[in-house]
Amino acid sequence: MGNTRFGIYGGQYIPETLMNEITNLEKSYNCYKNNPEFVNELNTLLKNYAGRPSLLYYAENMTKDLGGAKIYLKREDLNHTGSHKINNVLGQVLLAKKMGKTRVIAETGAGQHGVATATAAALLGMECEIFMGEEDTKRQALNVYRMKLLGAKVHSVTSGTRVLKDAVNEAMREWSNRVNDTHYVLGSVMGPHPFPTIVRDFQSIISKEAKQQILEYEGKLPYAVIACVGGGSNAMGMFYNFIEEKNVKLIGCEAAGKGLNTDKHAASVAKGEIGIFHGMKSYFCQDKYGQIAEVYSISAGLDYPGIGPEHAYLHDTKRAEYVPVTDEQAVSAFEYLARTEGIICAIESAHAVAYARKLAPKTDKNESIIICLSGRGDKDVAAIARYRGEKIYE
Amino acid sequence: MNRIESAFKNKKAFIPFITAGYPNINKTEDFIYKMVSAGADLIEIGIPFSDPVAEGPVIQEASQKALEAGTNLDNIFELVKNVRKNISIPLVFMTYINPVFKYGYDNFFNRCSSIGIDGIIIPDLPFEEKNEISQFAKKYDIKIISLIAPTSEDRIKQIAKDAEGFLYIVSSMGVTGIRNEIKTDLKSILSSVKKTTSIPAAIGFGIHSPEQAKEMSKIADGVIVGSAIIKIIKEYGTNADKHIYNYVKRMKESM
Numbered sequence: 145m146g147n148t149r150f151g152i153y154g155g156q157y158i159p160e161t162l163m164n165e166i167t168n169l170e171k172s173y174n175c176y177k178n179n180p181e182f183v184n185e186l187n188t189l190l191k192n193y194a195g196r197p198s199l200l201y202y203a204e205n206m207t208k209d210l211g212g213a214k215i216y217l218k219r220e221d222l223n224h225t226g227s228h229k230i231n232n233v234l235g236q237v238l239l240a241k242k243m244g245k246t247r248v249i250a251e252t253g254a255g256q257h258g259v260a261t262a263t264a265a266a267l268l269g270m271e272c273e274i275f276m277g278e279e280d281t282k283r284q285a286l287n288v289y290r291m292k293l294l295g296a297k298v299h300s301v302t303s304g305t306r307v308l309k310d311a312v313n314e315a316m317r318e319w320s321n322r323v324n325d326t327h328y329v330l331g332s333v334m335g336p337h338p339f340p341t342i343v344r345d346f347q348s349i350i351s352k353e354a355k356q357q358i359l360e361y362e363g364k365l366p367y368a369v370i371a372c373v374g375g376g377s378n379a380m381g382m383f384y385n386f387i388e389e390k391n392v393k394l395i396g397c398e399a400a401g402k403g404l405n406t407d408k409h410a411a412s413v414a415k416g417e418i419g420i421f422h423g424m425k426s427y428f429c430q431d432k433y434g435q436i437a438e439v440y441s442i443s444a445g446l447d448y449p450g451i452g453p454e455h456a457y458l459h460d461t462k463r464a465e466y467v468p469v470t471d472e473q474a475v476s477a478f479e480y481l482a483r484t485e486g487i488i489c490a491i492e493s494a495h496a497v498a499y500a501r502k503l504a505p506k507t508d509k510n511e512s513i514i515i516c517l518s519g520r521g522d523k524d525v526a527a528i529a530r531y532r533g534e535k536i537y538e
Numbered sequence: 539m540n541r542i543e544s545a546f547k548n549k550k551a552f553i554p555f556i557t558a559g560y561p562n563i564n565k566t567e568d569f570i571y572k573m574v575s576a577g578a579d580l581i582e583i584g585i586p587f588s589d590p591v592a593e594g595p596v597i598q599e600a601s602q603k604a605l606e607a608g609t610n611l612d613n614i615f616e617l618v619k620n621v622r623k624n625i626s627i628p629l630v631f632m633t634y635i636n637p638v639f640k641y642g643y644d645n646f647f648n649r650c651s652s653i654g655i656d657g658i659i660i661p662d663l664p665f666e667e668k669n670e671i672s673q674f675a676k677k678y679d680i681k682i683i684s685l686i687a688p689t690s691e692d693r694i695k696q697i698a699k700d701a702e703g704f705l706y707i708v709s710s711m712g713v714t715g716i717r718n719e720i721k722t723d724l725k726s727i728l729s730s731v732k733k734t735t736s737i738p739a740a741i742g743f744g745i746h747s748p749e750q751a752k753e754m755s756k757i758a759d760g761v762i763v764g765s766a767i768i769k770i771i772k773e774y775g776t777n778a779d780k781h782i783y784n785y786v787k788r789m790k791e792s793m
Contacts, residue, residue, distance in 0.1 A: 148666075157635055157662045159592045160697075161687035161711060303598055304589060316591045321712030323689060420635045420670075421589065423662070433610045434640030435588040 146170070148337035149425075151460060153453035156336040158316070158423045165323040170338040172243045177345065182242065189234045193267065194224045196231075196349065200357035200514070205484045206504075213367055213507035215500060216514045218354050220378065221489055227519030228350060228378045229260035233329060235346035237264040240327035247271040247322075250329040251315040253280055253308035253374065254445035254492065255287025256519055257331030262296035264329075272296040275314040277307040280444045287523055305438045308374075308448045312422055332375025333452035336423030340452050347381025354514055355385050367511035368393035368503065371518065372495040373466065374410070374446035376455045378518035383464060393465065395503075396455060397495040399441030400468035410439035412451045413459055413466040421449075426456040442471040442531065445492040445519075473498040475531055478521065490519030491528065541628035541656050542580065542681060542703045546738040551579035551704075551760030552751070552790040553740055554767050555632065557600040558583050559609025563617055565776050572783040574625050577790035580704075582659065582762065585614055585633035592661035594715025596765040596772070611641055615649050622654035630657035630683060630703070635670065643674040650680050657681035657703040665697050686731065686739075687711075688722040698734035705731060705739040707758060715765045717744030720754075728757050748792030755793040763789060 148155055156166060176182040190196040199222060203215040220228035233250075240248055248270050252258030258274040265272035274291050278300045281288050291298050304310035312335075319328040330339045333347070351369070358366050369386055371379035373396035386392040401409035409415065412427045419428040421436055429437035429449040441447045451466075458464035474491055477498035482488045489497065493516070500515050507513065521528075529536045545551050554573050558566050570581055586601035586609055593601065618629060631650065638646050638660065650658070658680055663670060668682060675682050681703030686694055688711055698705060707727060709720045724741060731739050741754045742762030751761045770785055771778045 156664065156666050158664060159661050159687070160664050160685045160693075161689050161708060163664050163666070163687075164689050164691060164693060303595070304602070309589065313589050313591050317594075317713050320592070323711070417640075420639050420662075422591075428636075430636070430640065432640070434637035435605060436636070 150454045150457035153424065153426050153456040154337055154340060155425050156423060157420050157425070158336045159320055161320045162323065166336055173239060173338055173342055176239055176242055182238070186235055186238055189238070190231065190349065194230045194234060195222065197353045198222055200354055200361065202361065203485050206481070209484060210501060210504040212504040212509060214512040215504055216358065216366070216512055217487070217517045218350060218382065218514055219517055220350060221493070221517045221520035225260045225263050226522070227256040227260065227490065228347060228381060229257045229331060230263070231349055231381065232331065232343050232346040232377060233257070233260040233264045236327065236329045236342065237261070237268050237270060240329070241268055241270065243327065245270070245325055245327040247326045248329050249273045249275065249315055249318055249326055250331060251275050251308065251311035252331065253311065253447055254443065254523065255280065255284040255291070256445060258296070258298070259287055259290050259294070261329050262291040262294035265296065266294045273318070274298045275301050275311040275318065277301045277311045279306045280308065280311070283444050283527060284523055308444065309436065332377040333380040333454060334375040334422060334424060334450065340424065340454055343377050344380045344384060344454060347377050348384035350378065350381035350516060351383060351385035354382070358512060358514060362512050365389050365392050366514050367507055368395055369514045369516070370395045370397065370496045370500050370503070371516035372397045372446060372492045373451060373455060374399070374448045374492065375450070376452040378516050380452060380454060382516040383458070387463060394458065394463060395499060396464055396466045397469045397499045398466055399443055399446035399495060400470045401440045401442070403470055404468055408440040409468070410441045410447050410449065411468045412449060414468050416450070424453045426453045427451050442474065442527065443491040443495065445490070446495065467499055469495040469498045475528060477501060478524070478528060487517070488521040488525070489517050490521050491524040493518045545580040545628050546704065546759050549579070550755040550793045551738070551740060552577060552786070552793060553580045553582055553760055553762040554578050554786055555582040555584060555762065555764035557586055557597060557604050557768060558614045558617060559586060559604030559607055560600040560768070560771060561603060561775050562607050563609055563613050567617055567621055568779055569771070569782055570621050571624065572779050573786050574627060576783045576786035578627065578786055579760070580628045580630065582630050582632045582764070583618065585611065585631055585637055587634040587637055590634060592713055594713040594765060596768050597714050600768045600772070611637060615653055618655060619653040628656040629654065630659060631655055632659040635660050635663050638671065643671055647674040647678040647680050651678035655680060657683050659683040659685070659706060661685060665693065665700070686727065694727065694730045695734050698731050698737070701735050701737045703737070704760065705737055706762065707731070707739050707741045709741050709743045709745065714743055716746045720744055720750070725757055748788050751789050752792045761793060
C-alpha cells in the first residue's frame, strides 16, 4: 500500500470486511492507469461518448457587465449526462469491468452522479444500483426517473437524515455485503484511499484541457479558477493541473445555505472541524461529541457534511481558498447567468458563478477567471421556481 | 490476569451488546445488571454514533433513539463509573472513531481507564489505522479489540499477531443484524487464527438463537450477540429487564 494521505488527511478508516477489496482496487488502478489499452479505451469514450474536450467559453456579456477580469466558463454542463460526473464514472466503470466486476453501486445527492453511473453501466453492460436519500429523491424526482430509464435500480434511503451522507452510508453497507462482483463507484474525491486519488485523476482532465485552452486564447495563465465544493470532485478536477502554477488562485465555493450564522449550511471548511468519517480524516461539520451534523443547502449536490482530504490539505497549506456562498447568492447567480449568457447552470455551479460576480470587478481587465460550470440546471428549474414562490409542474 | 482473560478462562464466554442510552441511560444500567446476573461473561457497551456504517437497521435505530434521548460520552462515562462499582466482569466499549477522536485520544483513554473500561472495539479503525490510537490505549492499558472478517484471508495472520484482549471474528459479510444461516467457513478462519495467537476469539454478527450459540461455541472461545438483544429492548422498552435476563440466561446455558 502506497501513501494513503495528503498531509495528515485521508487514510483508510473503513471496516475490515472492505480492506482486502480496497487494496485490490488500489493495485488494479495502479496497474491500469498507465496501461495504453485502458487509457486509449477511456479516451475514446471521453471523446466519442461524453463529448470531450468540453468548451472553454468566453462569457463576453458577463465580462462586460462585471467590468473586470475576463470570464471564461469551463462547460462541463455540455458533457453527456449534463455534468462533470461522467469523467470519473467512465473511468471507474471501465476499471471495474477490467477487474471482473459485473455490478456497480453508487450514492447520489442531486442525482447527477447516479445518472452518470447508470449511464456508464448501461453502456458497458453492468448491473447498477443507486442509493439516494429519500429527501433527495423528492427534490430531484426527474433524476430518479432518468436512472430508472437507464436500467438502474434506485434505493430510496430512509435511514438517518435521508440525504447524501446517508446515501453514502447505505452504499458502503451494501458494498460490505457484496464485494466479490460489485464495485462501489464513489462519486467524489472522498472516502477511503484510493478513492480521493482515483476520482481526482479521472476529473483532472478538466484542468488539463482548461490550461491548454486558456493559454491558446489568452497566451497566459488565469488569475483564478473557481469551482463549487461539496465533496469536491469538480473543484479538484478544475484545480489539479493549476496547483503547480503558484500564481493561479484556486477558489472553492462552499454551500453557506441560509448563512454561516445559522445552523442551516454545509460549509465544512468555514464551520467544520477535523474529524474522521466515511473512511477519511478531513474537515467535517459535527457537534462537540463528534456526532456528524445535519447540514443544509438548497443544492442537493453540496449538501454534504465533509470535504475531500486533498481539499483539506490545500486549505491548510493555503494553496487554495474556500469561501462561503449562500442559497440566495447562488439562486441570484443562477438567474443572472441565464439572463446574461443564456446558460441555465446547475444550482451547485451557480455557487461558483456567485463568487465570480464578486471577484471579477475587483480584478484587472487584462486578467482572466475560469469558472467550472460543473453541470446543467434543468434538474433545478422546479426548485428555483419554488424558492421564488412560483408553482410549476416538473 | 486481567479481567478480559478471566472472562475466557476455562469457559466459553457469552458477550451481549447493549446500546448505551437506549431507551434511556438509567435503563441501560438496569439492563447491564440483568445481563450480569443471567451469566454474561463480558459486556460490550455501544457508544451511539450518528452514522454507524457497520450496523444494520436494528442497531442504527437504537443509536439514533439513544442520541435523541440526550445520550453523550459524558453521561456514558458516568453510567460506566456507577456500573463498575457493582460488577466485576470486563466491560468494553464499541464505537466509531470520530467520537473518540473528537474527545481527544488522551482524554478518552484516560477516562476509560479511570472508570474501569477494559477494551474498545472500533469497526472503522482497521489494522492499517490502528496507530491512530495505539499509544494512548497502551498508556492507559485499554485493549484494542481487532476484527477479522470473512474477507480477511491473508490479513488474518497480521491482525492476529498484533491482537490483544480478544479477537472479534465477524461471522458474515455486510452489517450487524440477525441471520438465520451463517455460511462463512468459520472453522478455517478460526484455525488460521489459532495458529498465530493464543488470544481468545469470539464470533459475532448475525447470531441470535441458542442453537447458533451452541454451534459457534464449539469452534470459538466466545459468542457475541447484539441485534437480538436490541430487538428485545425495542419490543419491551423500559420493561425489558426480565426478557433480557431470560434471553441471556438461555443463550449462556446453551453454550
